[in-house]
Amino acid sequence: MSARTRGQTLLTLDEPSLGDVRAALIQRRLGTARPTTAGRLPRLVSTGRTGSGKSTLGNLLVGSDDLLRSTGFQDCTDAAHVLRFPRGLTYVDLPGVAGDDRLENFNRLALGLPQAPQWPTVDALRVLRYEERRQIADDTHPAAGLPPDLLRPDLVLYLCAPHRGVGRAEEPYIVDLLGAIGSERVLFVLNLFHDEAGRRLATPQNLEDAHAALARWHQEAGRRLDTSRIVPMDCRSGAGLAGLLSAARDCLGGNAALTEIVTYQHERAPRLYRREVQQAVVRFAAQVAAVTPASDATAGEVPMAAARRLVEYADRLAGGGGRDHGPWLKRFEALTAKELAGLRKVATEPIIERRSKDVYEDVPRYDWVKETDYSRPVYETRRRKVKVSPGDFDEFLDGIGNWLGGDGFVAERWVSEEVLVGYKKKKRQVVTGYDQRYVRTDHWDETVGVREVAVTYDPLGVRGVALALTAWHAALSTAAGKAPGPLDAVRRDIHRRIERLGATPAALAAKAEQTLPEDTGRLLEAVLRAGETGGSE
Known part of the structure; x- marks a missing residue:
């Protein structure tokens, strides 16, 4: 039986038959030439x-x-x-x-x-x-x-x-x-x-x-x-x-001889059947590994289709449907999205916008001001009397000269001297402000961000296998009447097991018991018991 997604991916689960297992055991027993004391x-x-x-x-x-x-x-x-x-x-x-x-x-x-x-x-x-x-x-x-x-x-x-x-x-x-x-x-x-x-x-x-x-x-x-x-x-x-x-x-x-053959297959068939079921499920999960999601919209379809297919199978082994898988399937969908994010590859390109700007220059505005020019002092000649010092021979001669001139001999004389009376003014041009004048318009390209141009995915690989087998474990738990545990913990356990085995997905079926969590076999056994006949023949 198969599970098909919205696209073209076809997952096939070859369900083993308990009848096939029993027939094979009977064939093996009938084909063994060995003496019997059973008659x-x-x-x-x-x-x-x-x-x-x-x-x-x-x-x-x-x-x-x-x-x-x-x-x-x-x-x-x-x-x-x-x-x-x-x-x-x-x-x-x-x-x-x-x-x-x-x-x-x-x-x-x-x-x-x-x-x-x-x-x-x-x-x-x-x-x-x-x-x-x-x-x-x-x-x-x-x-x-x-x-x-x-x-x-x-x-x-x-x-x-x-x-x-x-x-x-x-x-x-x-x-x-x-x-x-x-x-x-x-x-x-x-x-x-x-x-x-x-x-x-x-x-x-x-x-x-x-x-x-x-x-x-x-x-x-x-x-x-x-x-x-x-x-x-x-x-x-x-x-x-x-x-x-x-x-x-x-x-x-x-008939004792027939009883021996019937007993032989009866004792061995359930265990072999469980093993074949687990191997079939691992082979089914291995198909997920080869799938490469085409887009974000369809990325989770294959793991979810695999999960729903395994839910149907687990319910059928348990004797029919009627079990509520909805709560864990919602959590599984979120777990799937988280896992697929690690496989997502985004190609981007810069967002470039054309920019332009008018360029102006500042033109100064001038005015004339008057100010003191300290480099140009103004002097004035002034006369004043000064006392003659008798001890100064020159000044004594000046006093005699004043007497001979009819002024009498005085103890003063007139002197002329340059006195600073100020400074000249000068005019100077100063900037009183600025005016802007248009010069040109500049144009350039500017990166303003990035945008996604393509989204691609790597093949689901081991992540896909681990997700599918996590769904199988949860489906068995629900079919057996138990609440599934933390899905991510189960997924991590399975992922570690697969990596430790180092086998390709296609080769995992032969090591199904080592690939699946330890309690998966017990869950399957409980599911088959719930089916009353040990699974449909």
């Missing part, structure tokens, strides 16, 4: 309408797809095929009944039933014998000379294909079979055919009709139908084979 294994003779799956059942037991010719077409078996297994079981595949030629009389001859008068009488029977998956003999025996230990059954398996109906053409043969062999030595096997998508072809009404027809024909033969002698199984996949052998054991009074 003789029986001779099982299969009969039934042409195309009901007799040869398919023989191929299933021997573990081969094509040892016995089984095309599904009308009357594909024209001889008695005797398969001898190393452990002693004998399986005889007889020609079909209710056909349109004389093959039914071959069948009747082999079982010692009266031949049908509407078909030509058969006076010899071809017998092909096989051991260890190869033909060892091809003999033709006259009707009076059939070896009694070759074909005579310990138990007859009458195969029906209920989806095709159990027709009245089978009635005369079944009545004769019950009369000659006895109802206690006949098992009716309802072969549950499936289509390519795995859907069962037989409807509940088909099964009910088959039971009713068998009950009616038992009554006609003067027998009573024991419903425990009707066994459903899929002869192609092996689902139900263990039930068939258990019913055969009971019919044969508890």
Whole structure:
């Protein structure tokens, strides 16, 4: 079964079958040539309408797809095929009944039933014998000379294909079979055919009709139908084979050799089945590793699709849905977004804007001012009298001169001197302000930020595997009736385990028990117990 995302990613989960596991164990046991103290294994003779799956059942037991010719077409078996297994079981595949030629009389001859008068009488029977998956003999025996230990059954398996109906053409043969062999030595096997998508072809009404027809024909033969002698199984996949052998054991009074085989598979099948389930889930998770998200919008789709697919599987193993996975799925979605952020790669480019600016210059504004020019002093000549000092000969002569001039001899004289009376003024130009004058306009490019131009992702890789297996652990917890623990702690544990193993995602399935947390196996065991039958066959 598959899980498809909105895009094109297809995740396929190949769900193992408990029936396949049981069939493989039975094949292994039957194919092991070892002495047994449990007694003789029986001779099982299969009969039934042409195309009901007799040869398919023989191929299933021997573990081969094509040892016995089984095309599904009308009357594909024209001889008695005797398969001898190393452990002693004998399986005889007889020609079909209710056909349109004389093959039914071959069948009747082999079982010692009266031949049908509407078909030509058969006076010899071809017998092909096989051991260890190869033909060892091809003999033709006259009707009076059939070896009694070759074909005579310990138990007859009458195969029906209920989806095709159990027709009245089978009635005369079944009545004769019950009369000659006895109802206690006949098992009716309802072969549950499936289509390519795995859907069962037989409807509940088909099964009910088959039971009713068998009950009616038992009554006609003067027998009573024991419903425990009707066994459903899929002869192609092996689902139900263990039930068939258990019913055969009971019919044969508890045949010890069959009991040993049934017990062998019963003890080992659950553990092997759990291991195969875990390996299938790890293989499923490994597919996530190769996915590369295309965009932010779709990045989480694959992990979420994987989680939902594993939820469906866990619920089905537990016997059906009805469990609320919503709370942890919301937390899982947030965990997925956080993990994917580490794989996100952003390509950016600068945001550039064109800038422009008018350029001005300052032009000074001048005015004239007057100010004192201290470098240009102004002097004035002034006269004043000064006393004559008698001790100064020059000044004494000046006094005599004043006397001779008629001024009399005085003790003063006039002197002239330059006196600073100020400074000249000057005019100077000063800047009283500025005026702006346009000069030019400058243009330039300026980076004002960055913008995302592309988002890409690395493949999900180990992160994707760890996320998917975290979802499986949470799905099992919920299906087992337990609240999932912290998802990120589980994810980290799984991630560390994968890195420690150092294996590629594709190789992890062989190490599933080392990849998954220690309690995953216990959770799966609890889920299978909750499914009542240990998981669907």
